[in-house]
Amino acid sequence: MKAIRLVLPLVAVLGACASYPAPTERMARSEASVRAAQEVGGQNDPQAALHLKLAQEELDQAKQLMNDGDNKRADYVLLRADADAELAVALARSATARVEAQQAMGQVRQIQGQAQQQSQQTQQSQQRGQNP
Numbered sequence: 300m301k302a303i304r305l306v307l308p309l310v311a312v313l314g315a316c317a318s319y320p321a322p323t324e325r326m327a328r329s330e331a332s333v334r335a336a337q338e339v340g341g342q343n344d345p346q347a348a349l350h351l352k353l354a355q356e357e358l359d360q361a362k363q364l365m366n367d368g369d370n371k372r373a374d375y376v377l378l379r380a381d382a383d384a385e386l387a388v389a390l391a392r393s394a395t396a397r398v399e400a401q402q403a404m405g406q407v408r409q410i411q412g413q414a415q416q417q418s419q420q421t422q423q424s425q426q427r428g429q430n431p
Contacts, residue, residue: 337351341391344391347388350390
């Protein structure tokens with residue numbers, strides 16, 4: 300009787316792990332997030348690259364967990380993979396926007412410099428025309 304009481308909880312725990320469905324939908328979503336991070340240049344920004352690498356490692360870990368039948372842990376690992384991949388996307392987009400903003404500011408400064416130079420030339424021409 301004692302043996303049955305000890306074995307039943309163990310069987311219940313094992314049964315619960317085995318009955319957890321394979322997180323195939325989350326796996327597909329996480330893989331898509333990793334691809335999105337790669338497409339926006341996540342490997343080009345150091346912070347984004349770090350999170351992209353973490354996401355890829357977590358995908359691999361989740362696949363191994365699924366192969367081992369530990370679908371519940373795989374599901375949690377895939378949540379982290381998806382979050383890391385999404386963070387990599389955001390960081391990569393932020394880095395791209397920062398570079399584009401710096402380029403735009405450079406163009407603005409260049410145009411301001413040209414406008415200032417033209418203004419000075421116009422003033423000099425007007426001053427020459429007024430002084431005979």
